[in-house]
Amino acid sequence: MGTPSLASLSAMALPLAFVSLPLYVLLPNRYAAHFGVSLTALGALLLAVRALDAVLDPWLGLWCDRWFAIGTARVRQRSVWLCLGLMLSFAGLWLPDVWLSQFGLDITPVAILALAAPSLVVAYLAATALNLGLQSWGTRWGGTVLQRSRITAWREGVGLVGVVLASVLPSVFNASWLVIFFAILLAAALWLWRYAPTMAHTATGLTEESSWLSPLTQPAFRSLLQVFLLNGIASAVPATLVMFFIQDRLQAPAGYEAFYLGAYFVAAALSLPIWLHVVHRIGLAPAWLLGQALSVVFFMWTVTMNAGDFVSFGLICALSGVALGADLVVPGALLTGMIARHGDAGLAEGRYLGWWQVATKLNLALAAGLALPALQFLGYSPGTRIPEGLWALSLAYGLLPCVLKLLAAWRLWAAREHLWEKSHGE
Numbered sequence: 001m002g003t004p005s006l007a008s009l010s011a012m013a014l015p016l017a018f019v020s021l022p023l024y025v026l027l028p029n030r031y032a033a034h035f036g037v038s039l040t041a042l043g044a045l046l047l048a049v050r051a052l053d054a055v056l057d058p059w060l061g062l063w064c065d066r067w068f069a070i071g072t073a074r075v076r077q078r079s080v081w082l083c084l085g086l087m088l089s090f091a092g093l094w095l096p097d098v099w100l101s102q103f104g105l106d107i108t109p110v111a112i113l114a115l116a117a118p119s120l121v122v123a124y125l126a127a128t129a130l131n132l133g134l135q136s137w138g139t140r141w142g143g144t145v146l147q148r149s150r151i152t153a154w155r156e157g158v159g160l161v162g163v164v165l166a167s168v169l170p171s172v173f174n175a176s177w178l179v180i181f182f183a184i185l186l187a188a189a190l191w192l193w194r195y196a197p198t199m200a201h202t203a204t205g206l207t208e209e210s211s212w213l214s215p216l217t218q219p220a221f222r223s224l225l226q227v228f229l230l231n232g233i234a235s236a237v238p239a240t241l242v243m244f245f246i247q248d249r250l251q252a253p254a255g256y257e258a259f260y261l262g263a264y265f266v267a268a269a270l271s272l273p274i275w276l277h278v279v280h281r282i283g284l285a286p287a288w289l290l291g292q293a294l295s296v297v298f299f300m301w302t303v304t305m306n307a308g309d310f311v312s313f314g315l316i317c318a319l320s321g322v323a324l325g326a327d328l329v330v331p332g333a334l335l336t337g338m339i340a341r342h343g344d345a346g347l348a349e350g351r352y353l354g355w356w357q358v359a360t361k362l363n364l365a366l367a368a369g370l371a372l373p374a375l376q377f378l379g380y381s382p383g384t385r386i387p388e389g390l391w392a393l394s395l396a397y398g399l400l401p402c403v404l405k406l407l408a409a410w411r412l413w414a415a416r417e418h419l420w421e422k423s424h425g426e
Contacts, residue, residue: 017162061354234404236367267321291326
């Protein structure tokens with residue numbers, strides 16, 4: 001698959017990045033500051049809708065398989081409607097006052113939440129279905145280790161660009177322009193999908209009895225899912241705590257957060273060609289193991305950070321971003337090879353990726369569930385500078401992720417019989 005095809009196929013990852021980060025980080029602040037919505041009520045709504053979304057992921061994956069079984073044209077057809085639903089729901093979330101005014105309703109906190117609930121459901125489900133289509137499309141191409149890695153790297157690299165834009169643009173554009181820009185990105189990605197490689201009808205072997213639970217019967221998939229989950233929680237813990245660490249442990253001036261996050265994501269994006277070369281030389285699983293080891297070596301030094309260590313922390317962010325490149329390139333490519341070895345290539349990618357999405361969404365939830373209560377128990381409170389609390393923050397931010405990374409590396413090594421493959425093919 002050439003570069004134009006990879007770019008066309010991966011384009012959808014860019015607008016989809018706007019559905020995750022802004023809705024969790026920026027939307028609550030907008031609703032509280034502009035419309036007086038209770039953060040508790042909005043948080044409960046976000047949690048409930050996200051839980052519903054995660055529960056439905058395997059079922060959506062089964063439907064995705066059925067669309068691909070008919071052909072790529074059916075996927076494009078369904079994607080038009082999904083993009084339309086996503087665009088309208090995104091507009092409803094960012095411009096609730098405009099929508100309520102159009103219906104002649106009062107703009108009250110209750111009305112805002114009443115509109116946000118269905119908008120969130122549609123936005124999350126449409127984004128999940130589009131993401132499953134994006135990942136299944138690339139996964140169904142399969143190929144050598146290097147080709148699978150390139151497909152994954154392109155998708156994740158474009159997604160990183162989306163994450164950076166989604167972090168910056170809401171502070172530059174007002175809500176109306178943000179919605180317009182998102183609609184343009186979504187329409188452009190959908191148009192580029194017209195030029196993505198077409199796959200033929202593949203319905204043979206897909207029956208009505210095909211179960212969305214079938215991937216969990218595969219020992220290799222369960223092993224890979226365990227590694228992916230442990231590794232993902234290890235990355236999600238510092239993501240959950242990074243703002244606290246920068247503000248209270250480093251006591252950095254306002255605005256440094258953007259610099260550190262930018263260094264992390266830019267370094268990850270720039271490292272992708274390096275990791276593709278590493279994969280070509282030593283193979284997928286060994287490359288992932290190397291990335292996990294480097295992540296621990298780089299990140300464990302955050303435990304020693306004190307107020308004023310701005311440059312050192314910036315260097316750690318950049319180096320950790322380089323290690324993150326392995327997490328972006330390898331797991332999806334490993335999953336593709338595993339599906340092919342089990343004879344499910346072209347038949348059941350959506351079902352596997354549905355469970356993959358569940359694990360992805362569990363990462364942040366489990367990270368918050370592990371780290372935040374532990375911090376409170378150990379005496380840390382945001383905004384305070386008590387030495388005992390800051391030490392607890394350092395341990396939770398710097399040590400806990402390293403322990404989880406080592407557990408993921410151990411599980412990857414223990415499952416080498418199922419997951420390791422040669423660098424130049426199956």
